[in-house]
Amino acid sequence: MTRKFLSLAMVSTALITSSAYAEDVTLTIESWRNDDLTLWQEKIIPAFEASHPGIKVKFTPSAPTEYNAVLNSKLDAGSAGDLITCRPFDASLALFDAGHLVDLADMEAMSNFSDVAKSAWQSDDGSASFCVPMASVIHGFIYNKDAFNELGLSVPATEEEFFAVLEKIKEDGNYIPMAMGTNDQWEAATMGYNNIGPNYWKGEEGRNALIKGEQKLTDPQWVAPYETLAKWGPYLGDGYEAQTYPDSQNLFTLGRAAVYPAGSWEISGFNAQADFEMGAFKAPVQSAGDTCYISDHTDIGIGMNAATDHPEAAKTFLAWVASPEFASIFGNALPGFFPLSKTPVELEDPLAKEFVGWREECESTIRSTYQILSRGTPNLENETWGASVAAIKGAETPEALGKKLQDGLATWYEPHK
Template sequence: MQTVKKALALATLSSAVLLALAGGNAQAGTLTIESWRVDDLALWENVLIPAFQKKNPGVTVKFSPTAPTEYDSTLTARLAGGTAGDLVACRPFDVSLSLYNKGHLEKLDGKAGMESFPASAKVAWQTDDGKDTFCMPIASVMHGFLYNQKIFKELNLQPPKTEAEFLKLLETVKAGGKYTPLVLGTADQWEAHQVLFTGVGPNYWKGEAGRKALIAGKAKFTDPQFLNVWEYEAKLGKYLSKGASAQTYGDSQNMFALGQGAVYAAGSWDIAYFNANASSKLELGVFPPPVPKAGDSCYISDHNDIGMGVNKKSKNKEDAYKFLAWLGSQEFADIYTNKVTGFFSLSNHLISVKDPIAKQMIDWRKSCSSTIRVNSQILNRGTPSMENEMWNVNAQVLNGKMTPKDAATKIQTGFAKWYKPQQ
């Protein structure tokens, strides 16, 4: 009897050890992803993670988003405290650069999957000298103009190709008195800068060449190629709704969805909203920012929006790098671009985009040069904050409360106060 008890005890102990080992391995194969994209939870849980696990069985992945307004501060605290997830969704430029400089993110140069991205895609997640890349690019957003095809047909209008054609089109709509020519509010201010100014501007300052000239101190915001954009913006301001200064972003979306406006100053992320909320009076069309004059080269704001990094304190880096390699694959690029409509893969894979409006926008890359929002890299680091000042001056120019020259002077003066190459 005693022998049987010992045998049972040994068997129980062995089972416990095996279970412990199995549990340890399961834990080692668990990845947690930090992100601010709360709206993407179902996509990650039901589509993306299962697709990854099909290629990598045994790796458990948990998508753990935080509200966008709380993400930066809470992520920084968790990284510092050693409680953050293994993979970290990266905002572009300075926020993520700060995390890397503090030692929270791994250097990713040479890691599997990184070869799928061109140099322009990596710039938002690199050190200023371009030597270290610390997040894998995922997707960008673009800026242009959505339009109501029903209104265009009613008024016999065609998508404009030049500034003059665009202003003539808006004047025709205004003269009709039935619809708002250009749907854009200035109450929230950010759209005036992040959508309109940085959307139409690259055609004037020649995209990356103009942006880099500012960083190098070889161009100023008071130069004609930048001043001309504010002058163009002032002309566009005449075609906003009468209550534009009190019109929020949500108001603009609702107005256009209900078929009350002809043209909508858009970010590509708006496509999904209108697909879900458009009334029968809206039939979507899209055109890129018109060039200054016929024959000019075109440039588009193709702004790096989200990337993915590896937590330096992750206890499961082997699987984290497996996941990262998958993020650089054709499969992920196809799924993400088609499931998160209006967010375009930054990889060099050829992607078959299913949404017709999104397809038109991503095809702009074939004929136009891509650039990023003009002040995103380096230029937001001083005081006064260029981003905050840009929001304000662009809204005021559209409202007719500030002249283009005053807007250019204000931005340049604030810039020169702290940035040595501009002094």
């Protein structure tokens, strides 16, 4: 009896010790997806904690436009979270080169991803992988089906049809034709220029040619999207110049705008807020029968802060992020973020299915400025924000904008000198 009692006491002590340790291990995640907070808190984190009782997780996002600056400040101050949500390509590569992200190439779980999925978070030579791929997002347009039915509108396939639809909505006067502002700038480039642009520069063909110096930002296929954006202004509603990203989201979900230039990341928020049926259409081609190209952008990964006090717990979480369980939860809890793991995920959301279905019809590419071309100063990604806004406002000619961007790139990027 004594031996049995001693054994039970030892087990009890071990459990208490384990429990005390578990309370001490809390991982904090840095992210720019502040609109996903509830879904992380209610679905993703509970699923992880249920199977990993020794680890607690906190999701602590920043505003998208402030994330890079906030994260860099925290990393420099030593106060950043254990896990770092990774933007694709150069922004995260810079963090890795600065010693802030750990090389995860030796993690067995990384074999769950294709080379293409991993390439957004690798060193140029592919030897180091510093973020676990989570998802890609697809660009296009979300529309209010009730408004389209009410006005007798069909989904546009060509640019001519696209502007004809916007004109009819404007003439009717009951809806803002398209909800997008220019106050925050990034939307004009992300949901404007890099949404419609791939149809002009032929996706990866043009993007890679620009990187190699075989094409220039003054070439017609790179200037033309600005010419098209210059036609958007009259359809964005009064005061669009001061309209913020949340303002645009609200205008659309409240049913006051008929079309929203979008990324698939909007789906979960729109589903929760809009009380009308939504549909989606891809960026219109210039002429019927043209090959279509979609921005299917490797958008989000997650890595480990090199300064974390809990490296083993952090790697445990990252291994779980690489699992089919996470892919299924993430893909369906956050419809519009399409998992990158090799294991197929059955999506439930009809709008997400509509977006991802374009992969069967069109050629996929990523945003033109994200790989290599934004490493120097001036930063081409940020310069494209300003140029896209200027095009929409009609502040500068498309040709002048192309020249300004090309001249800036040529000051530091060897293939363009």
